[in-house]
Amino acid sequence: METIEKNVAEAPSEETLLVNAARGGDIGAFEKLVKRYDRNVFRIAQHITQNREDAEDVVQDAFLKAYQNLGQFQGQSKFYTWLVRIAVNEALMRLRRRRPERMISLDEDVKTEEDSMPREVADWSPNPEQQYSQGELKEILGKTIQGLPTGFRTVFVLRDVEGLSTEETAAALELSVPAVKSRLLRARLQLRERLNKYFKRRDGEFRP
């Protein structure tokens, strides 16, 4: 059966209508966008800056900048991807301000592939996260991801925590698709390696 070609322009999504209304100065419409994405922006900001106060500032400044620059939003990308790009830039700026001694860049492409080669290959317990309370687990995960280089951490958060596609992540971070893929793989392998010590199967555990 032949597919029916879409030859009519699709109706604008609810989000496009909100963005258009906000662009025209409708604060209520912008409020809906803020409520839709503020948790995500906060998470991203806190993961990048690793500082609560900075994350709060990033949330405020990113939304204000988005509002002020809605006129420049072309609508070719999703509003959320565009917002993430603003938020990431704000967060990196704050991180650089706080740690001026370190070069912080998303372009940092750390060393060779050896840094991601698994060193310890140990099986994990089934449902390893259930060995810990929710509070302990959050602390373990937070501490572990903090140790990654900024570029790896940011790519992992956008792709695996926030669920952006590889292309959206590349657009938000102004990186190429292969660069996103390479950082993502290394981030995943490094996190796995670091989580080994918390989640690996202890001796004597039942092994089916």
Place this chain on the structure above:
Amino acid sequence: MKCSDFLKELSDYLDNTMDAKTKADLEEHLQWCHNCYVVCNTTKSTIEIYRGTEVYELPDELRGRLQSAILSKCECHSKSKTEAPETKEAAANTKNSK
């Protein structure tokens, strides 16, 4: 297939973004290589655990404060725009000249 080749493809395998032939090759490797099997499973768990746990929650009270602050700043911005008619006029002229 060597383990290093498997590792290069691991992300695409976990995201299921690869062609059927490569996928079959990787799965064949997984059948006999216990180390890659473990690395693959534990990497998958790593992603799932991060995805399923909200490491940084935005508490309701703080959320409310941030929202109010954002919206009042946006209102200020809108007001300052309407209070500066020359800027508005200039913007309108640029638009018309396009």
